[in-house]
Amino acid sequence: MKKIHDIIEDLHRHVHVVLTRLSDQPIEINELVITPCKKEFAKDFTLVLFGLAKKLRKNPEVLGDELGKALMENQSIQSYEVIKGFLNFSLPDQFWIDLVNSLQGNSVEEQIKLDKTYKYLIEYCSPNTNKPLHLGHVRNILLGWSVYLIQKSLGHEVFTTQVINDRGIAICKSMLAWTKFGEGQTPESTGIKSDHFVGDYYVLFETKFREEYLTWQNSEEGKLAFENSKKADESEADFYKRFKNEYFSKISPLGQEASEMLRQWERGDEAIISLWSRMNQWVYDGFEKTQNLLGVSFDFSYYESQTYLLGKDLIQQGLDKGVFQKSEDGAVFVDLTDAGLDKKFLLRSDGTSIYITQDLGTATQRHLNHGADRYIYIVADEQDYHFQVLFEILRRLEVPFSDGLYHLNYGMVELPTGRMKSREGTVVDADDLINEVIREASVMAQERGELENLSKEDKDKVISQIGLSALKYQLLKVHPKKRMIFDPTESVDLQGNTGPYIMNAYVRIQSILRKTENLEKSQPNLILQEEKDLLNLLIHYPKAIQEAGHSLDPSQLANYVYQMAKDFHKYYHDVRILNAETQEAKLWRLNLIGIFSNYLSHGMSCLGIEMPDRM
RNA sequence: GGUCUCGUAGCUCAGCUGGAUAGAGCAUCUGCCUUCUAAGCAGAGGGUCUCAGGUUCGAAUCCUGACGGGAUCACCA
Numbered sequence: 001m002k003k004i005h006d007i008i009e010d011l012h013r014h015v016h017v018v019l020t021r022l023s024d025q026p027i028e029i030n031e032l033v034i035t036p037c038k039k040e041f042a043k044d045f046t047l048v049l050f051g052l053a054k055k056l057r058k059n060p061e062v063l064g065d066e067l068g069k070a071l072m073e074n075q076s077i078q079s080y081e082v083i084k085g086f087l088n089f090s091l092p093d094q095f096w097i098d099l100v101n102s103l104q105g106n107s108v109e110e111q112i113k114l115d116k117t118y119k120y121l122i123e124y125c126s127p128n129t130n131k132p133l134h135l136g137h138v139r140n141i142l143l144g145w146s147v148y149l150i151q152k153s154l155g156h157e158v159f160t161t162q163v164i165n166d167r168g169i170a171i172c173k174s175m176l177a178w179t180k181f182g183e184g185q186t187p188e189s190t191g192i193k194s195d196h197f198v199g200d201y202y203v204l205f206e207t208k209f210r211e212e213y214l215t216w217q218n219s220e221e222g223k224l225a226f227e228n229s230k231k232a233d234e235s236e237a238d239f240y241k242r243f244k245n246e247y248f249s250k251i252s253p254l255g256q257e258a259s260e261m262l263r264q265w266e267r268g269d270e271a272i273i274s275l276w277s278r279m280n281q282w283v284y285d286g287f288e289k290t291q292n293l294l295g296v297s298f299d300f301s302y303y304e305s306q307t308y309l310l311g312k313d314l315i316q317q318g319l320d321k322g323v324f325q326k327s328e329d330g331a332v333f334v335d336l337t338d339a340g341l342d343k344k345f346l347l348r349s350d351g352t353s354i355y356i357t358q359d360l361g362t363a364t365q366r367h368l369n370h371g372a373d374r375y376i377y378i379v380a381d382e383q384d385y386h387f388q389v390l391f392e393i394l395r396r397l398e399v400p401f402s403d404g405l406y407h408l409n410y411g412m413v414e415l416p417t418g419r420m421k422s423r424e425g426t427v428v429d430a431d432d433l434i435n436e437v438i439r440e441a442s443v444m445a446q447e448r449g450e451l452e453n454l455s456k457e458d459k460d461k462v463i464s465q466i467g468l469s470a471l472k473y474q475l476l477k478v479h480p481k482k483r484m485i486f487d488p489t490e491s492v493d494l495q496g497n498t499g500p501y502i503m504n505a506y507v508r509i510q511s512i513l514r515k516t517e518n519l520e521k522s523q524p525n526l527i528l529q530e531e532k533d534l535l536n537l538l539i540h541y542p543k544a545i546q547e548a549g550h551s552l553d554p555s556q557l558a559n560y561v562y563q564m565a566k567d568f569h570k571y572y573h574d575v576r577i578l579n580a581e582t583q584e585a586k587l588w589r590l591n592l593i594g595i596f597s598n599y600l601s602h603g604m605s606c607l608g609i610e611m612p613d614r615m
Numbered sequence: 616g617g618u619c620u621c622g623u624a625g626c627u628c629a630g631c632u633g634g635a636u637a638g639a640g641c642a643u644c645u646g647c648c649u650u651c652u653a654a655g656c657a658g659a660g661g662g663u664c665u666c667a668g669g670u671u672c673g674a675a676u677c678c679u680g681a682c683g684g685g686a687u688c689a690c691c692a
Contacts (some may be wrong), residue, residue: 048635050634050673051634060672084635085634086635128692137675167692168691170692245691270662279624304692345689352690354691355692381620381685383621383686384687386692388685396642411685411688448653481620481621484627485628486627487641490626496639496640496654497627497628497640501654504652508652515651555629562639570657572651573655576658579650
């Protein structure tokens, strides 16, 4: 059974043969630019002539005319029209019949599968364990999951992973606050979602610490510090802002306690480790609930507590190879200035490892464990520099997988009011956001009343699918690399360029199909222009999703699916399907929309969006 | 200050491997539900594609520069 790809290639070949006959110059088949014709010219396809005309030293319009005539004689095309440098042409019925056969005879997956596939490992989400997930994580999660789904549907072998930062001073702050002020409370006893429960103690620590710092600032000691250590012209406020870290590590009783806790953790103190495990488990349980709500999962998890010591062997190798250097106090660094980067430290003078040491370690460890061809790190673009350095170092160490490393650096999410700041309480919490979009969907569904006959369970499921589609599509339709402004009130919009709009197109089709029985496959004897528009979108679907996969950019797929829904809504409005003029037309249209809905739901499913049958 | 990145309608965004008159949605205004789900369709208004040069038959798209936003430049993560 021919695939769409073959049919398009045939078309190019027909044009190429004729063109070669008209030309004294060799022309490559991939020099032909054939696109769908713009709607106002009422033809099926367009060949752009400028490039060819230049190469053949002919006037574009003359060339277009010659070409059109020859293709007509050949019966490759049905009609044509040359406008400026464009050859617009329509194809014979056989082309469309072949196409419909291809669509009926191959699944979407078969149509889009790539010949050459790879093994991917995709890292996404990668949370810290001191706070619940927020809007930034949601963008990350949805991107990662969609990239995963797209690659998988193209036939690649794909695995997902998250690196969990479960150690360090941050979690110790939560632990300390809980020890001091928690009075034995638990998520169960308070009924608070467990990751939020831990996050609340992190916030409590910060609050107590701020109070403590303020008290100190007003004490004799604090005032003295200001007088003695301030820079010329430095205001009191500026000084105390700058001094905060030093206060935390050298003076603050709370700071001392938290640091001591970290040291105890590193020594393996049993009581501390047990508290740490307990609180982290609360956080994981909470994360998992949120991730389940979003419908995502991971094949592997890496925990920093288990990987932070990795990388030291690599440092030694680097030193042996002469790629790294040792400074006088024993710290190890690498000089990357010749690559346009800076000097980067890799090991502290006391021999302990830092962030990048660990990343070097996990990178090699992962390659040992999974042996993928490509490693995709989905991490916000604030870490661009870090990844440039990381990848450059791995190249210099000549690790075998350095060509397969890719940082998908998505832009940060901002609110209409500006950046999210935890200190100002403007962070949009993931769970709150999810609940909010579902609540809004519920209100609207109530108004429409289409779900009245469903059981409570089915109804809730559909409502949650609608709400989530709004949120997911809203975040995925923007190009990943772009910093985006996220308006929570817009995310609950259900009209226009939104998830529910696309969903509605699918649901309308299902509603029609429910009203018919025994669909025979049928060939059209007449294809309306509106139907060719729909078919044209299906023709280009494989290319669209392949391009989205190639560039790791779900927004291309999102926008494509929107275009499909838009054209369908118009078709639905203009053309009668169940009450078609003839039985033949009805059968054909039912077939067409059935196929179309398969592609719609395929595209949406690759965005991680499930489609209900009614809404 | 160095490096990277972005600048398209009132707002949020497509388009960017150069092609026809720069597109959507929201918001504003006007029509269309006795006809397959109106979460829909049709229409109106809204643009110096930040600015200035350059390359080209042709530039929102490529190059250079300016201006404006953002990120980053720790023996932090």
